[in-house]
Amino acid sequence: MLDLKRIPVSALIGLFLTALFLFAALFAPWIAPYGNGEIVGDVWGPISATHLLGTDNLGRDLLSRMIYGARITIFIAVAATALSFILGSVLGFTAAVVGGWLDQTMSRFVDLLMSIPTLIFALVVLSVLPSTLVTLILVMGILDATRVYRLARAVAVDINVMDFVEAAKLRGEGRSWIIFREILPNALSPLVAELGLRFIFAVLFLSALSFLGLGVQPPNADWGGMVKENKDGIVFGIPAALIPAGAIALLAISVNLVADWVLNRTSDLKGGRGNG
Amino acid sequence: MGSTLILRLIAQRLALGVLLLFAVSVLIFAGTQILPGDVAQSILGQAATPQALENLRRDLGLNDPAYIRYFRWLGGVLTGDFGTALSNGRDIADALGGRLKNTLFLAACAAVISVPLAILLGLLAVRYRNGVIDKAISGFALASTSLPEFFIGYLLILFFAVELQWFPASSTVFDTMSFGARIQAIALPAITLTLVVLAHMMRMTRAAILNVMQSAYIETAELKGLSAFEIIRKHAMPNAVAPIVNVVMLNLAYLIVGVVVVEVIFVYPGMGQYLVDHVSKRDVPVVQAVGLIFAAVYIGLNMIADIVAILANPRLRHPK
Numbered sequence: 001m002l003d004l005k006r007i008p009v010s011a012l013i014g015l016f017l018t019a020l021f022l023f024a025a026l027f028a029p030w031i032a033p034y035g036n037g038e039i040v041g042d043v044w045g046p047i048s049a050t051h052l053l054g055t056d057n058l059g060r061d062l063l064s065r066m067i068y069g070a071r072i073t074i075f076i077a078v079a080a081t082a083l084s085f086i087l088g089s090v091l092g093f094t095a096a097v098v099g100g101w102l103d104q105t106m107s108r109f110v111d112l113l114m115s116i117p118t119l120i121f122a123l124v125v126l127s128v129l130p131s132t133l134v135t136l137i138l139v140m141g142i143l144d145a146t147r148v149y150r151l152a153r154a155v156a157v158d159i160n161v162m163d164f165v166e167a168a169k170l171r172g173e174g175r176s177w178i179i180f181r182e183i184l185p186n187a188l189s190p191l192v193a194e195l196g197l198r199f200i201f202a203v204l205f206l207s208a209l210s211f212l213g214l215g216v217q218p219p220n221a222d223w224g225g226m227v228k229e230n231k232d233g234i235v236f237g238i239p240a241a242l243i244p245a246g247a248i249a250l251l252a253i254s255v256n257l258v259a260d261w262v263l264n265r266t267s268d269l270k271g272g273r274g275n276g
Numbered sequence: 277m278g279s280t281l282i283l284r285l286i287a288q289r290l291a292l293g294v295l296l297l298f299a300v301s302v303l304i305f306a307g308t309q310i311l312p313g314d315v316a317q318s319i320l321g322q323a324a325t326p327q328a329l330e331n332l333r334r335d336l337g338l339n340d341p342a343y344i345r346y347f348r349w350l351g352g353v354l355t356g357d358f359g360t361a362l363s364n365g366r367d368i369a370d371a372l373g374g375r376l377k378n379t380l381f382l383a384a385c386a387a388v389i390s391v392p393l394a395i396l397l398g399l400l401a402v403r404y405r406n407g408v409i410d411k412a413i414s415g416f417a418l419a420s421t422s423l424p425e426f427f428i429g430y431l432l433i434l435f436f437a438v439e440l441q442w443f444p445a446s447s448t449v450f451d452t453m454s455f456g457a458r459i460q461a462i463a464l465p466a467i468t469l470t471l472v473v474l475a476h477m478m479r480m481t482r483a484a485i486l487n488v489m490q491s492a493y494i495e496t497a498e499l500k501g502l503s504a505f506e507i508i509r510k511h512a513m514p515n516a517v518a519p520i521v522n523v524v525m526l527n528l529a530y531l532i533v534g535v536v537v538v539e540v541i542f543v544y545p546g547m548g549q550y551l552v553d554h555v556s557k558r559d560v561p562v563v564q565a566v567g568l569i570f571a572a573v574y575i576g577l578n579m580i581a582d583i584v585a586i587l588a589n590p591r592l593r594h595p596k
Binding site for chain 2: 112113115116117118119120121123124125126127128200204207208211212213214224227231234235236237239241242245246248249252253256
C-alpha cells in the first residue's frame with residue numbers, strides 16, 4: 001500500500017530528520033557522551049574531537065545538552081499538542097452536536113481568547129503562575145486548543161447533518177456515541193493533517209517562551225533555553241547560540257515537510273484514488 | 277443611501293471593536309487573578325507577618341471583591357492612569373510613553389520595508405507561476421515560517437554586527453539621537469522582523485491574487501482583448517485589494533507579537549522588553565497594562581482590516 005519509492009524526496013528528508021530527532025529524544029541518556037549538567041571543559045570551548053559541538057557558557061558539552069534538550073523540547077511540545085487536540089476536538093465536537101447556548105458560549109469565548117495574541121496572553125498568565133513544567137504544558141495546551149476547537153467544530157458541523165449521523169440519532173444513540181463513533185472517525189483526516197502544524201507551533205512557542213526566560217527553568221534547558229544561555233557569546237563572535245536555534249528550525253522544517261506530504265495524501269484520498 | 281449604509285456598518289464594526297476590547301480587559305484582569313497569592317504577598321515576600329500583609333492589603337484596596345478592583349483598574353486605564361509598578365514603585369504610564377513610541381517606530385519601519393516587498397514578490401510569483409521564481413519564493417516561505425525569530429536575529433548580529441561591524445549588536449536608542457543614527461540602530465531588528473513576516477505575507481498575497489486571476493471575469497477581459505495592464509488595473513486590482521489589505525493587517529498584527537522576541541534579542545528599549553522583564557519580576561500591574569495595550573493594537577489592526585474590506589468589497593455591504 002505504501003510504496004517507499006513513491007514518497008517524494010522532500011518528505012523522505014523530513015521523515016529521516018524527524019526520526020533522528022525522536023531517536024535523540026527517546027534515548028538521550030544512552031547516546032549523550034556526557035551528563036546534562038556535567039562541566040567538562042572551558043567556557044565556550046571550540047569544536048574538537050572530544051566535544052563535537054564545542055562547550056557552552058558554563059563549559060558543559062554542547063552536544064550532550066542538545067540531545068537532552070531534544071528530549072525536553074519534544075516532550076513538552078508533544079504533551080501540549082496532545083492536550084490541545086484532546087481538549088479542542090472533544091469540546092469542538094460537543095459544541096457542534098449539542099448546539100444552542102452551549103455552542104454559542106464556547107464559541108464566543110474562543111473568539112475572545114483568539115482576539116489576544118497567544119504569546120501576550122501566555123505572558124500575562126505566566127506572570128502569576130508558578131514556573132513548573134505542568135503549568136507550561138497546561139498554558140500552551142489550553143491556548144492552542146482554541147485553534148483545534150475551531151477546526152473540529154467546523155468539520156463536525158458538516159458531518160453532523162450527514163445521513164449516517166441522522167440514522168444514528170434516529171436509532172436512539174446517545175451523544176457520546178455520536179461524538180466518538182460517528183463524528184470522530186470521519187473528522188480524523190483533517191485533524192491529523194493539522195497535527196503537524198500544531199506541533200511545529202508548539203515547538204516554536206515553547207522555544208520563544210524559554211528564550212524569554214519564562215519556559216523551562218535552569219538547570220534543565222530546552223533548545224530555546226539554550227539559546228538564552230549562550231546568547232551573550234554572539235557579540236564575541238561565538239556561534240554557540242545558533243546551534244540550538246538552528247536545531248529548532250531544522251525540526252520545524254522537517255515536520256513541515258512530513259505534514260505537507262501527509263496533507264497531500266489525505267486530500268488525494270478525498271478526491272478519489274490516492275496516487276502516492 | 278449607500279453612504280449612510282456604509283457609515284452604519286463601519287460604526288457597527290467600531291462598536292464591536294470597543295466591546296471586544298472591554299471583554300479582553302476582563303480576560304486579562306481575570307488571567308492575573310487565577311492564583312490565591314496576591315500583590316501584597318509579592319511586595320512583602322514570604323517572610324511578611326500577617327499583620328503587615330493585612331495593613332498593605334487594606335492600603336491597596338485588595339480586600340474589595342474582584343469586580344470592584346476591576347472597575348477601579350479600568351477607570352484608571354480609561355483616564356490614562358495605569359497605576360505604579362510593584363518592582364520599583366514608578367508610574368507605569370510614564371515608563372510606557374517612550375517605550376510605546378520606540379516599539380511603534382520599529383514596527384512601522386519593518387512594515388514600510390515588508391509590505392511593498394511582499395506585495396511585489398507576491399505579484400512576481402503569480403506572473404511567473406510554477407516557474408523558478410515562484411518555486412524559490414515558495415521554498416523561502418516554507419523555510420522562513422519555520423525559523424524562530426532568534427535564529428534570524430542572532431545570525432544577522434553575527435554577520436553584520438560582529439564580522440562586518442556595519443551595525444551595532446544591541447539597538448540602544450535615546451531621545452536626543454539623530455534620525456539617521458536611530459535608523460542605523462534599528463536596522464537589524466527591523467530586517468529581522470521583515471524576514472519573519474515577509475514569507476507569510478507574500479504567500480497569502482500570492483494566493484489572494486491567484487484567486488482573483490482565476491475568476492471568470494478575468495478570462496472574459498482577456499478574451500475581449502484587454503491588455504494585461506488594463507486587466508490588472510480595471511478588473512484584478514479592485515477585487516484583490518480587500519484580501520491583500522486583510523493579509524497586510526493580519527501580518528502587521530503578527531508583527532506586534534514578533535516585536536516582543538525581537539526586542540529582547542536586540543536589547544531594544546520597547547514595550548516587549550518591558551513586558552518580558554516585568555513578567556519575570558511578577559509585576560502584575562505592569563503586565564496587565566502592557567498586555568492590554570498589545571491586545572488593543574492587535575484588535576485595532578484587525579478592525580481596520582474589516583473596515584477596509586467593507587469599503588473595498590461592495591458584496592460585504594449587504595450582510596444577510
